[in-house]
Amino acid sequence: MNQPLAYVHPQAKIARNVVIEPFTTIHNNVTIGSGTWIGSNVTIMEGARIGKNCRIFPGSVISAIPQDLKFNDEETTVKIGDNVTIRECVTINRGTSDRMITKIGNNCLIMAYCHIAHDCFVGDNCIFSNNTTLAGHVTIGSNVVIAGMVAVHQEKIREIQDIYRILFQKNYNNTQAINIIEAEMEATPERDEIIQFIKDSHRGIMKGYYKANS
16 A cells, blocks of 8 residues: 655645655644755644754654643644754654743754753754753753753852852842852852843742752
């Protein structure tokens, strides 16, 4: 029995010069820009908006529904910019009612087995190494490299531990902790990045139990 090499929903909007390799499935309500290459065994589900000159490698799943129990089948999307490379077995989930969209900027490289969850915003020119995982609602700026293993000098580790002790082990609220960190600790890129992250957070930070290495 003959089987079609790939399935493309008749209502999907595919530019003329898009290449779709065998055994790929493209659902309804999908847009794919010109010059994009879709490898074999890729699944692109409803709500995907994929830009120009992208490359999506085998096994990837784009725009599956979010892994969020609060999701109620609302109509949400994944938007992927131009010149984005998505390597093997990457999963990118569409948004929820929080942001309604998951966004990947232009010129990004997302390596094999990465997962980008619902409502994440990723800027331009980012690189995610193999197995990078973003939980829902994460915002990543432009020109960011995320690696599975990062070498950090021992002094920097102690500095970050001292900051976390003030944040998590003392009975300070966030404002008090930030004031103490700014007053007592020398300004460094690491210190300032942690402080700015807390100031920019609309959800606050979770005050779970933190145990630093002795």
